[in-house]
Amino acid sequence: MTLEFIGISVLWLFLFGYIMIGSIDFGAGFFNAYGTFTGKQHILNKIIQRYLSPVWEITNVFLVFFFVGIVGFFPQTAYYYGTTLLVPASIAIILLAIRGAYYAFTTYGGLDKRFTYIYGLAGLIIPASLSIVLTISEGGFVAIEESGPVLDYWGLFTSPLTWSIVVLSLTAVLYISAVFLTWYANLAKDEPATNLLRKYALFWALPSIVTATGIIIELRTHNFLHYQRLIDVWWMFGVSFILFLGTVFLILKRRSYGLAFILLIGQFLLAFFGYGVSHYPYLLYPYLTIYDSFTNKAMAIALIFAFIAGLALLIPSLILVLKLFVFNKEYVQGKRNDHA
Amino acid sequence: MSNSESVFFSRVLTELTLSFHIIYATIGVGIPLMIMIAQWVGIKKQDKHYILLARRWTRGFVITVAVGVVTGTAIGLQLSLLWPNFMSLAGNVIALPLFMETFAFFLEAIFLGIYLYTWDRFENQKKHLLLLIPVAIGASFSAVFITIVNAFMNAPRGFDIENGQLVNIDPLLSMFNPAMPSKVSHVLATSYMTSAFVLASIGAFRLLKGSDHIYHKKGLYLMMKLGLIFSIASALIGDFSGKYLAEHQPVKLAAAEWHFETKTGAPILMFGILDDGEVKYAIKVPYGLSYLSHSDLDAEVIGLNEFPEDEWPPLYIHYLFDSMVMIGMWMVLLSLMYVLGLWRKWRFVMSKTYKWLIVLGGPLSIIAIEAGWWLTEVGRQPWVLRGIQRTEDAATTSGQVDTMLLLFAGLYLILGIGSAVVLIRMFRNNPVEQELADRTAEEEGVRL
Numbered sequence: 001m002t003l004e005f006i007g008i009s010v011l012w013l014f015l016f017g018y019i020m021i022g023s024i025d026f027g028a029g030f031f032n033a034y035g036t037f038t039g040k041q042h043i044l045n046k047i048i049q050r051y052l053s054p055v056w057e058i059t060n061v062f063l064v065f066f067f068v069g070i071v072g073f074f075p076q077t078a079y080y081y082g083t084t085l086l087v088p089a090s091i092a093i094i095l096l097a098i099r100g101a102y103y104a105f106t107t108y109g110g111l112d113k114r115f116t117y118i119y120g121l122a123g124l125i126i127p128a129s130l131s132i133v134l135t136i137s138e139g140g141f142v143a144i145e146e147s148g149p150v151l152d153y154w155g156l157f158t159s160p161l162t163w164s165i166v167v168l169s170l171t172a173v174l175y176i177s178a179v180f181l182t183w184y185a186n187l188a189k190d191e192p193a194t195n196l197l198r199k200y201a202l203f204w205a206l207p208s209i210v211t212a213t214g215i216i217i218e219l220r221t222h223n224f225l226h227y228q229r230l231i232d233v234w235w236m237f238g239v240s241f242i243l244f245l246g247t248v249f250l251i252l253k254r255r256s257y258g259l260a261f262i263l264l265i266g267q268f269l270l271a272f273f274g275y276g277v278s279h280y281p282y283l284l285y286p287y288l289t290i291y292d293s294f295t296n297k298a299m300a301i302a303l304i305f306a307f308i309a310g311l312a313l314l315i316p317s318l319i320l321v322l323k324l325f326v327f328n329k330e331y332v333q334g335k336r337n338d339h340a
Numbered sequence: 341m342s343n344s345e346s347v348f349f350s351r352v353l354t355e356l357t358l359s360f361h362i363i364y365a366t367i368g369v370g371i372p373l374m375i376m377i378a379q380w381v382g383i384k385k386q387d388k389h390y391i392l393l394a395r396r397w398t399r400g401f402v403i404t405v406a407v408g409v410v411t412g413t414a415i416g417l418q419l420s421l422l423w424p425n426f427m428s429l430a431g432n433v434i435a436l437p438l439f440m441e442t443f444a445f446f447l448e449a450i451f452l453g454i455y456l457y458t459w460d461r462f463e464n465q466k467k468h469l470l471l472l473i474p475v476a477i478g479a480s481f482s483a484v485f486i487t488i489v490n491a492f493m494n495a496p497r498g499f500d501i502e503n504g505q506l507v508n509i510d511p512l513l514s515m516f517n518p519a520m521p522s523k524v525s526h527v528l529a530t531s532y533m534t535s536a537f538v539l540a541s542i543g544a545f546r547l548l549k550g551s552d553h554i555y556h557k558k559g560l561y562l563m564m565k566l567g568l569i570f571s572i573a574s575a576l577i578g579d580f581s582g583k584y585l586a587e588h589q590p591v592k593l594a595a596a597e598w599h600f601e602t603k604t605g606a607p608i609l610m611f612g613i614l615d616d617g618e619v620k621y622a623i624k625v626p627y628g629l630s631y632l633s634h635s636d637l638d639a640e641v642i643g644l645n646e647f648p649e650d651e652w653p654p655l656y657i658h659y660l661f662d663s664m665v666m667i668g669m670w671m672v673l674l675s676l677m678y679v680l681g682l683w684r685k686w687r688f689v690m691s692k693t694y695k696w697l698i699v700l701g702g703p704l705s706i707i708a709i710e711a712g713w714w715l716t717e718v719g720r721q722p723w724v725l726r727g728i729q730r731t732e733d734a735a736t737t738s739g740q741v742d743t744m745l746l747l748f749a750g751l752y753l754i755l756g757i758g759s760a761v762v763l764i765r766m767f768r769n770n771p772v773e774q775e776l777a778d779r780t781a782e783e784e785g786v787r788l
Contacts, residue, residue: 075431
């Protein structure tokens with residue numbers, strides 16, 4: 001196994017981590033806003049607040065980790081992506097900033113709850129603006145001119161592939177979030193919340209799987225090489241689909257929501273890595289592969305060491321968080337009031 | 341938009357983001373230590389007031405952390421968005437400290453969440469104190485690693501250059517570069533100092549505005565003592581930084597001191613203005629610069645004229661240098677008089693005027709932080725990577741930087757006003773008297 005491969009796998013794993021916990025976070029914000037809009041806020045509010053409060057900061061770190069890691073392992077990505085992504089990434093940063101700050105302001109500072117709507121909507125636009133990176137990486141939207149890489153905005157915004165990926169990111173966010181929160185509400189023995197979230201989960205299951213399949217078909221015309229490589233690992237998507245059916249079945253039958261969520265993680269993990277493996281070795285088709293952009297060997301080894309040492313510190317800490325909050329029965333059920 | 345405009349707007353946007361972020365980042369580094377000390381003093385003295393100090397500071401701290409985190413994320417991404425050529429060149433070398441910074445940040449984020457939500461979970465306050473240690477360590481180490489990156493940009497080493505690429509990289513050698521020890525220690529000491537004076541300033545303000553509670557007096561005294569220690573430390577380390585500059589970056593020191601001709605026994609200039617290359621109205625301290633540079637009154641100090649003019653930093657950095665040093669000295673004096681005064685029972689330190697001076701001390705310290713960073717960053721111009729890459733070659737070629745600048749300026753305005761409003765309301769709506777009464781009532785089992 002090459003260092004390049006280890007590097008991209010580590011980063012891909014962290015991106016996956018961000019997508020999962022970020023989705024829960026973004027989706028929760030949206031359901032909260034939607035609940036306020038339909039007058040059902042009292043049902044969901046407590047559950048969502050109890051989950052998010054101790055972990056909102058951690059979610060953000062996963063993102064920082066990914067983008068620091070990618071320029072660390074693959075400095076050339078800064079040249080290509082840094083130049084082309086100025087506008088979409090800046091918009092994403094601004095939305096993330098408003099969203100993160102106002103979460104803290106409303107939760108700890110008692111700021112007006114009117115911001116619930118902004119918060120909910122920002123949570124949907126962020127995944128959309130970030131997912132544009134995935135579209136760009138397929139190639140066809142970046143031209144290399146004398147001054148440097150230039151992004152073709154018109155081409156990007158009129159491409160069906162862009163919009164399919166945006167829709168996928170939205171539906172996936174809502175689906176992942178709803179499944180997790182159903183389980184979490186059930187742990188909290190909060191029946192009305194469980195029922196409501198279960199409905200959301202079932203509602204978003206179909207659109208998310210339909211758009212995911214649609215993208216595979218669109219790649220056939222957009223980037224045939226990638227499409228072929230996707231077909232080569234068809235079994236990963238097959239197993240992923242079976243896991244998806246398992247999740248939906250369990251939620252329909254109101255059984256073992258915990259297992260349903262684990263199956264969902266498996267489903268997305270397989271699909272995400274299937275997509276990643278088939279994209280290999282390109283970071284930006286056809287200009288940038290993981291080989292020509294890789295950092296020097298000494299730095300790569302140092303980064304991998306730092307990564308291992310960092311994980312040795314983080315994993316026990318994260319387990320502690322899960323034990324104290326997410327999996328602490330009394331906390332989840334709201335029987336503890338440890339003040340903030 | 342032409343390329344030189346991109347460079348200009350990229351510089352303005354980076355400066356704006358960093359200047360805004362630094363306010364929250366400095367507090368973010370220092371306050372966890374102050375919270376930890378208050379909690380520890382509270383346990384040692386069995387004094388509830390200190391524990392309450394820790395608790396109330398933490399609540400305010402969360403708001404500043406939130407702004408610090410989001411603006412920190414912004415600058416992290418802007419590095420690649422605005423300076424892609426710099427990152428693709430130097431990313432090979434600075435990746436390790438950047439990466440380690442995210443780990444430190446991670447550690448802080450995890451334990452701050454735990455600390456906040458376990459206030460009343462542990463009977464034993466010592467256990468709760470233990471949770472603060474990783475928060476404070478994480479906060480300080482983020483500053484250490486990120487300052488290492490900045491030190492590297494001032495004193496790049498640990499690589500060879502072949503065909504415009506950095507090769508044969510030694511990650512550790514580049515991290516432990518000559519600028520690193522003085523920079524890191526100065527950043528830490530001034531962050532602790534600023535945080536202590538900001539907290540002191542809040543305490544003094546409450547005392548002036550009606551509350552006469554012993555709680556505020558204890559907090560104020562503790563913070564002035566810590567502020568004194570850290571401001572003296574900052575001044576001493578500042579002196580090392582001067583010596584570092586004289587040896588490794590003489591052009592920055594010469595520009596900051598308007599020192600044109602190489603001289604032995606060089607004087608230091610305070611204040612003054614520069615008019616057509618003539619220094620006017622400055623106070624000269626004979627031999628000062630030689631002493632600052634080499635601890636030797638007769639030492640030779642290299643002047644600006646030894647360097648090609650297109651490598652000179654802008655000469656206005658002298659004003660920044662003056663502001664930083666003057667505020668630092670003033671804060672040492674102010675806290676020293678206060679601590680001595682309380683001990684010797686001097687009347688004037690109890691006066692309203694003196695308390696107003698302390699109130700002013702917090703914002704002044706923050707101004708000194710800003711001035712210091714502008715000095716160090718502008719003083720490095722025209723280089724982004726000193727001696728290797730010029731700033732104009734590092735910037736993005738994108739034509740939309742001016743629009744982004746407007747967007748981000750709007751964002752910082754909203755965040756700045758939002759955080760101030762929230763912080764003020766938070767403490768005004770729940771004064772310490774109220775909280776003490778509530779807690780006593782709760783402990784006695786009387787539910788309100």
